[in-house]
Amino acid sequence: MEEKQSFAEKGKLAHVYASGIRAVMNRAAELKREGKPVISFSAGEPDFDTPADIRHAASAAMENHMTHYSSARGELCLREEIAKKILRDTGVDYDPETEILVTSGGSEAIFNTMEALVNRGDEVIIPVPAFGNYENSVILAGGTPVTVPLDPGRQFALDPDEIENRITDRTRMIVLNSPNNPTGAIYSRASMEAVAALARRYDLWIFSDEIYSSIVYEDMKFCSPASFADMKERTIMMNGFSKAYAMTGWRLGYAACPKEIMDALVKVHQYLTCTSPTFLQIGAAEGMNTEGTREETERMKKAFAQRRQMILSELGTMQGLSFVKPAGAFYIMVDVGGLGLTGKEFSSRLLETKYTAVVPADAFGSWYKNWVRISYAASEEKIREGMARIRSMAAEYC
C-alpha cells in the first residue's frame, strides 16, 4: 500500500492536488455524524428541489424502461433543448447533431476538453482564484497551467494585459469563468472582448465556463465570448444543470463547440463515461424548458438575490472582515486577515468550534491565503444562524 502511495506521489499525480472544498465537506460530514449542529457554506450546492417537471419526467422515463445506453453524444431530444436554450441565452446557434455533447456534469466537459486539446508541454492560461478542476485537468492532460492572479482591489476584474503578458509560443488556451466561482465577479464585456482579440491574434482557444450564467444580480449582464465576431469557432462553451436547476446530484452538464473540436471531445467522452444516464437526460429534456420549470428557476434566482443582500448586510457590520461584493453566482470572497488569521486557520476554527463550514480560498489559488469563500446557496434561516456564529468568532479576535 505504501509503495502504491509513493508511486502516486512520484507519478503523474504528483502535482494534482485534492479538492480543498471536498476536504471541508468531509470534515463537516464527520461532525454532523457526531451529532454537531453543522451549518455548511462550503459546497456550491443549491438547497432547492430540482423542478417538479424535470423530476416527474425522469421518473416516468425510468418507469417506461428508458434505462439502457444512450447515444454517445447524449439523447438527441436533450441536445435539441440545450441548443434552444443556448440560442435564447447567448444568440449563438449550435447544431444539436454535431456541436453539442451531454456530459456527466460540467466537470466532465472540463476534463474532456483538456484531455482532447491540451498536449504535453502546452500551456493553458487560467485567471485565479478559480475552480480547481481547470488546473488539475490541465495537469492530468500533461499540460502546464499558467495562472494569472486577479486583484481583489479591482473586484477581481479580468485583466487582459496580464493575460497577454503570459502568452508564449506554447500557449493553447485561455480559461474564462464568468460569473465566477469563487469571486462572484462578472467580467465586463470590454474585458472579454479584449481577451477574445488576444485569442484571435495568437490563435488560441477559449474555454468558457458558463455554469453560473443565469445567476446575475442588479443590472449586471452575462455575455458569452462565443457570441463575439468569429469567436464561435475558437470557443468551447461549458454549462450544466447543477446550479441553475438545482441538479447537482444528477451529474448532467454539456459542452458546445464547432464540429471539429467536438469530435475530439467525443473521443475522450467515449472512453470516460460513455454516456450519461438515459432516463435522467430524458427528464431534463422534457422538463427544462417548461413554464413550470421557468417559474421555479426564477424563484430560485430571487431567493439567491435575497440571500446575497442578507450576507452583504451581515458581513458589512463585522469587525476585522472585508469582502468583495459579488455580481453573480452564489459565492462571496471574504478577507479574514484583519483578524490575524489565515483563511485556513479561520475556516478550521470556525468549523471545529462553531460548527460552520467555509472554504479557505487557497483552494482556488495560492495568492489568497487570507481569504475564505462563503457559499450562500443555503436557506435564509441557516444564513442567519451561520452569520451569527461567524460574528461571534470574529469578535473573539478583535
Ligand SMILES: Cc1ncc(COP(=O)(O)O)c(C=O)c1O
Ligand atoms: C465554475 C464551476 N464550473 C463547473 C462546475 C462543475 O459543476 P458540475 O460538474 O456539477 O456540473 C462547478 C461546480 O461547482 C463550478 O463551480
